[in-house]
Amino acid sequence: MRALVVNHSDAGPVRFEDVDEPVPAAGETLVEIRHIGLNFGELRYAQQWPEGAIHGHDASGVVVRAAADGSGPREGARVALGMAPYAWAERVAVGSGWLGTVPEGVELADGAALGVAGVTALRVLRKRSVLGRKVLITGASGGVGHFAVQLAALAGARVTALVGSPARAAGLRELGADEVLTDLDETEDRFDLVLDTVGGALTTRVWTSLAEGGTIHLVGLTSGEDTTFPAGALFGFGEPRSIATYGDMTPPSAELTDLLGLVAAGKLSAPVGRRGDWKDVDDAVQALFDRRVHGKIVLDVS
Numbered sequence: 310m311r312a313l314v315v316n317h318s319d320a321g322p323v324r325f326e327d328v329d330e331p332v333p334a335a336g337e338t339l340v341e342i343r344h345i346g347l348n349f350g351e352l353r354y355a356q357q358w359p360e361g362a363i364h365g366h367d368a369s370g371v372v373v374r375a376a377a378d379g380s381g382p383r384e385g386a387r388v389a390l391g392m393a394p395y396a397w398a399e400r401v402a403v404g405s406g407w408l409g410t411v412p413e414g415v416e417l418a419d420g421a422a423l424g425v426a427g428v429t430a431l432r433v434l435r436k437r438s439v440l441g442r443k444v445l446i447t448g449a450s451g452g453v454g455h456f457a458v459q460l461a462a463l464a465g466a467r468v469t470a471l472v473g474s475p476a477r478a479a480g481l482r483e484l485g486a487d488e489v490l491t492d493l494d495e496t497e498d499r500f501d502l503v504l505d506t507v508g509g510a511l512t513t514r515v516w517t518s519l520a521e522g523g524t525i526h527l528v529g530l531t532s533g534e535d536t537t538f539p540a541g542a543l544f545g546f547g548e549p550r551s552i553a554t555y556g557d558m559t560p561p562s563a564e565l566t567d568l569l570g571l572v573a574a575g576k577l578s579a580p581v582g583r584r585g586d587w588k589d590v591d592d593a594v595q596a597l598f599d600r601r602v603h604g605k606i607v608l609d610v611s
Contacts, residue, residue, distance in 0.1 A: 312398035313345075313365060313590060315358045321591050322355035323364050323397070331402035338381035338403055339374035340388060344421040345397045345587060347606040348452065349531055351425075352594055365397030366390075367424030369417050370610075373400070381405035389420030391428055391565045392558055397587075399610060406560025412573040419572060419579035422605040426452035427568045427579075428561040430460050433504055433526045436553075440465035443498055447515065448506035448531055449486065450477035452605040455580030456568075457504050458484045463576060469498065477603060484578070493518055502526070509534025512552075513542070522548035528555045531600075580604030586611050 316324040333339045346367035351358075358364060368390045375384045382388055382405070390396050393407035411420045430453050434444075444461045448454050449470035461468045462485025470486040471493065472478050478489045490496060499520035505512055506529030513536055515525055571577035582604035585593055593606050 310399040312363045312395075313587070315355050315360055315362050315364045317356060317360045322352045322594060323590060325588075326361070328363060328398065331398075331400055333374065333376070333402035335377040336380050336404055338372055338376045338388075338405060338408065340368075340370045340390065340401050340403060340408075341373045342368045342370040342390075342396070342399060342401055342610050344369045344418045345608050345610060346421040346424055346426075347590075347593060347597055347608070348425045349597060350529065352597065353533075363395035363398050366392045366394070367421055368393070368396040368401070369411065369420035370401075371417075376405060381408060382410050387411040387417050387420070389423055389565055389569060391424030391561045393424075404560065406562050409562055409565025409569050412569055415569060415572050416579075418584065418607050418609070419581065420569065421607050422452070422579040422581050423456075423565060423568050423572075424561075426605060427456045428564045429453050429528050429555065430457035430504065431564050431568060432557055433457070433528060433555060434460050434464060434502075436526070437502065437524070438464075439502055441467070442501040443467050443469065443520070445469045445471060445498075445500040445503045445515065445518070446486075446506075447471045447503065447511055448473075448529065449481055449489070450479075450603045451506055451529075451531065452580060453504070453506050453528055455481075455484060455604045456577070458486050459577050461485070462487075463571075466502075469496065469500070473600070477600075479603065499523070504528055507532045509536055512536045513538055516542065516550075516552075519550050521550065523550050525552045526555055527552065581607050583607070585609070 508530035509532035587608040
């Protein structure tokens with residue numbers, strides 16, 4: 310079967326290769342993959358995975374063989390894979406902890422867009438109550454950003470979306486943002502919670518806009534820049550402010566189920582900004598790196 314594997318050469322972060330068919334363990338479900346979802350981190354930092362390993366974490370498809378121990382969904386079920394290992398192949402053997410059943414009325418392709426981005430946004434926003442609080446989302450036009458804006462608004466937060474240019478602000482107010490900025494100098498607000506997907510120098514600036522007792526959650530590094538704080542910047546009086554890292558890669562079945570339920574109920578939209586065929590993955594990756602896509606990229610497995 311065909312799969313997208315890690316490519317350490319200059320030709321690109323992934324390449325197509327013929328690989329062995331997966332052999333499911335007793336607790337694994339065999340899924341025929343129909344769509345894959347691309348994420349910035351897994352592609353920008355592909356060198357961190359072994360050369361030739363099947364790549365990718367997010368996908369969706371149909372169960373062709375249920376788990377022998379009965380732990381997974383039934384044969385024929387439509388499923389979303391989120392944060393799963395080795396997801397970008399024609400068929401995948403995967404444990405039930407990485408699966409969510411796609412409800413009727415939800416596009417199977419949308420299920421491939423949830424995974425890393427949706428689960429990341431949901432897990433961070435569940436760290437504390439945001440009802441009536443001010444939440445800032447940097448890089449709000451990206452995959453995590455689109456989900457975070459919607460989920461924070463659903464939770465009752467006052468949401469500020471920060472984007473890199475006016476062109477990238479499109480649609481964010483409709484998703485629930487109360488304010489959309491292209492520069493932090495445009496506001497004097499102090500934020501209780503920040504989901505920072507950009508990192509670098511922006512994190513330093515966001516720190517000065519953090520309210521007493523507030524937290525910055527670092528969930529991405531699209532800037533690729535180092536973060537340097539001036540002398541004394543991390544000293545202060547009042548309720549402690551904090552910076553928290555994010556690295557929760559535990560199986561997200563429960564969160565996938567919650568997200569898919571919100572999509573089915575019409576309360577959450579999957580931010581698919583580009584749809585195509587996986588044979589055009591190189592063009593899609595370049596578009597992602599060039600920041601020419603608002604939201605997620607979903608590719609059909611042909």
